[in-house]
Amino acid sequence: MSRDLFIFSSGTIKRKENTIYLETNNGERKFFPVENIDSIHLFGEIELNTKALNFFAQKNIVIHIYNYYGYYSGSYLPREKNVSGELLVRQVQHYLDEEERMYLAYSFVEGALFHMQRNLREYENTNEFVIKISQELENAKNCKSIQELMGCEGRARDVYYNAFNLILKSKFFFEKREKRPPTNPINALISFGNSLIYSTVLSEIYKTQLNPTISYLHEPRERRFSLSLDLSEIFKPLIVDPIIFKLINNNMLKDEDFDQDVNYCYLTESGRKKFLKEFDSKMETTIKHRKLGRSVSYKFLIRLECYKLIKHLLKDEIYKPLKAWW
Amino acid sequence: MVDLLQNLRITGIKINYLFVCERKLWLFDRGIGMEETSEKVFLGKLLDEFSYPKEKKKKILIDNLICIDILNEEEIREVKYSDKLEEPNKMQILYYLYYLKKLGIRKKGILNYPKQKKREIVELTPEKEKLIEDAIKKIEEVVGRENPPPVEKKRYCKKCAYYEFCFIGE
Numbered sequence: 001m002s003r004d005l006f007i008f009s010s011g012t013i014k015r016k017e018n019t020i021y022l023e024t025n026n027g028e029r030k031f032f033p034v035e036n037i038d039s040i041h042l043f044g045e046i047e048l049n050t051k052a053l054n055f056f057a058q059k060n061i062v063i064h065i066y067n068y069y070g071y072y073s074g075s076y077l078p079r080e081k082n083v084s085g086e087l088l089v090r091q092v093q094h095y096l097d098e099e100e101r102m103y104l105a106y107s108f109v110e111g112a113l114f115h116m117q118r119n120l121r122e123y124e125n126t127n128e129f130v131i132k133i134s135q136e137l138e139n140a141k142n143c144k145s146i147q148e149l150m151g152c153e154g155r156a157r158d159v160y161y162n163a164f165n166l167i168l169k170s171k172f173f174f175e176k177r178e179k180r181p182p183t184n185p186i187n188a189l190i191s192f193g194n195s196l197i198y199s200t201v202l203s204e205i206y207k208t209q210l211n212p213t214i215s216y217l218h219e220p221r222e223r224r225f226s227l228s229l230d231l232s233e234i235f236k237p238l239i240v241d242p243i244i245f246k247l248i249n250n251n252m253l254k255d256e257d258f259d260q261d262v263n264y265c266y267l268t269e270s271g272r273k274k275f276l277k278e279f280d281s282k283m284e285t286t287i288k289h290r291k292l293g294r295s296v297s298y299k300f301l302i303r304l305e306c307y308k309l310i311k312h313l314l315k316d317e318i319y320k321p322l323k324a325w326w
Numbered sequence: 327m328v329d330l331l332q333n334l335r336i337t338g339i340k341i342n343y344l345f346v347c348e349r350k351l352w353l354f355d356r357g358i359g360m361e362e363t364s365e366k367v368f369l370g371k372l373l374d375e376f377s378y379p380k381e382k383k384k385k386i387l388i389d390n391l392i393c394i395d396i397l398n399e400e401e402i403r404e405v406k407y408s409d410k411l412e413e414p415n416k417m418q419i420l421y422y423l424y425y426l427k428k429l430g431i432r433k434k435g436i437l438n439y440p441k442q443k444k445r446e447i448v449e450l451t452p453e454k455e456k457l458i459e460d461a462i463k464k465i466e467e468v469v470g471r472e473n474p475p476p477v478e479k480k481r482y483c484k485k486c487a488y489y490e491f492c493f494i495g496e
Contacts, residue, residue: 082357082359082362083357084358085357086357086358087357207362207363209357209359291494291495292493300490303490304490304494307491310358311491314358314473314474315473316474317495
């Protein structure tokens, strides 16, 4: 199975014949098993030349780059080999048709809210929050516009985040969601996790014929790969949030894992490494798929979600969002 | 006839897929390929690359349409990883023979299964030509459908690169 590689060191990535290595600033060389790498996430300060990039393209390896604070800043995507004009046309058709668009947008919200409730149910005294989210899901069903739908999703998310202080047993207190910049440790964790999900979903979309710019819940004019945002909604509460609960409730994070000042809070390298260790092992965790009858990893569930979307667009089978059943 | 085959862009793979699974043919025709991420396809490519190193003419593309694995004076050869799907493989090489005949070239066909150390000689007869012409009509009909043909459970579905795509269900 292919894995993601996370690089924190600074140095130069070079190609030598049919292999790739990282030469760190202190002269150490680390070789990568290119045949088993899916995507590479660069957190350190890395120099790369076209010879290396050409090699990555040949091996179909996607490179995601993160800035100093650990936020996604961009990707190097090899030449697109999976193109289907037909699918693109149908993606656009479903965007332009209001009813079709609402159906897909609602489905993403449904998946997201389902997983939020699933997380809350794991903990005591969260019932009132679960009920409130159910009410928002009910409201979402009757929405006439994407804006209204986004409103329901936003309110449900507020309720969900309010329940965090019941779940998190530590000195880390969560007031409200703040993104740019995150101002407390919980926000820093959520932002970092969401960055990772976004790039991972993008890698998976890229392996299919879907066009990542055409989306349904988010507007395609957001100047981002907004389909990645759409699908991320389902996976953020399924993958990122349980990692946050685990890291905090097991006291795995210390003060030195955060770089904190009055108006910002970021994860430090040690904090990111702890998060990534959990993220990577979650992604590689497998479950027995009840329809396919074979084991699939959490990461592959993202690809399967892409397949389901393609099937919907091809009028093959109606899309139903993933609802974790295990 | 060659013009028609060009118009329909009938490649050897499409003939092969027609006999494997019409749904696979339809999806492949629309650019929904699963080959890029399939390990089995990768193994097939490696086998192709490294078998018969002494042969000179390998991977010959004709009319920018059909791609023949090995071509020499008397014969064309198609290299396959597994002999499990004999009929589709046979139809594929028969199609190449048929196509070459339309260009005025006559050759013998050989199916090579290097892993099984097995080979099979395939000849184009008038009856076989008829089968190919029927297959071409059938491809035209299948890819002309608006939506993909429904999933049909076959004994080899589990080994197909489209398995997860077809059977994901929810």
